[in-house]
Amino acid sequence: MSRLTGHREPTAAEYLAAARTFPTGVTVVATRYRDGTPAKTVSAFSSLSLDPLLIAVAIGRHSPLVWAARASGVLSVNVLRHDQREVADYYAAPERHRAQPPPVGLGRQETGAPVLDDCLSWFDCRLVTVAPGGDHALLIGQVVGVRAGSGAPLVHQAGRYHGLGPVPPRVQESLEPALPHQQGISP
Incomplete structure (x- = not known):
């Protein structure tokens, strides 16, 4: 029981059901090790800081x-x-279950960490720290190089991948703030 609310703590299944409703971007996190390039699909990624430039996965x-x-x-x-x-x-x-070759090539940037040759964007980082996070480890990296492309991201939500389409023109127009003269207000 929670002391703050008087209600019981959520179960892992309840937690997962709620967490699955949150859409996240899809990334591939990679590093170098000896002659290999360990890499993994990860959705728990965040921009962390602008000063210094930090990310977290x-x-x-x-x-x-x-x-x-x-x-x-x-x-x-x-x-x-x-x-x-x-x-x-x-x-x-x-x-051990991955076919060879990979579906996209890997290149190296300033740190030597492998980056995908073809993706929406990438962050090349030096590892700052690894912090405990329950059954996960939180890797925090200082960004030393980036590349940003254009296009829509791959999104993961409710156990499935989704693509984001362009905003329809009629919706896009309604999201733009009206100027005072468009609202019937005189300058």
Whole structure:
């Protein structure tokens, strides 16, 4: 029972049912380790700070990606486009079950962390810290390089991938604030 509300604590199933309603972007987080490139599809990504430039990703604490990022001190976060479900599925599968070659090439940037050659955007980072987060580890990286493309992101919600379409013109117009003279107000 919660001492604050007098109600019982939610179950894990109730928590998951509520959390699944929140749409998130889909990323591939990657690092370098020896001759390999550990990478994983991750939806728990956030911009964290502008000064300094920081990002955060949450990854299962027992994932090999966590210890590989700690060992290398670098990671990349690659934001997927709406048409990259195949890339998300590829990196969501255990490494031993992945077909070769990967569906998209990998390049290297300043830190040497692998970045996807083709994605909506990427962040090249030096690992600042790894903090505990329950059954996850929170990796915080300082951004040393970025690339931003254009297009719609791949979104994950309720256990499924979704693409965002363009805002219809009629809706887009209603979202733009009217100028005073368009509201019948004289200057």
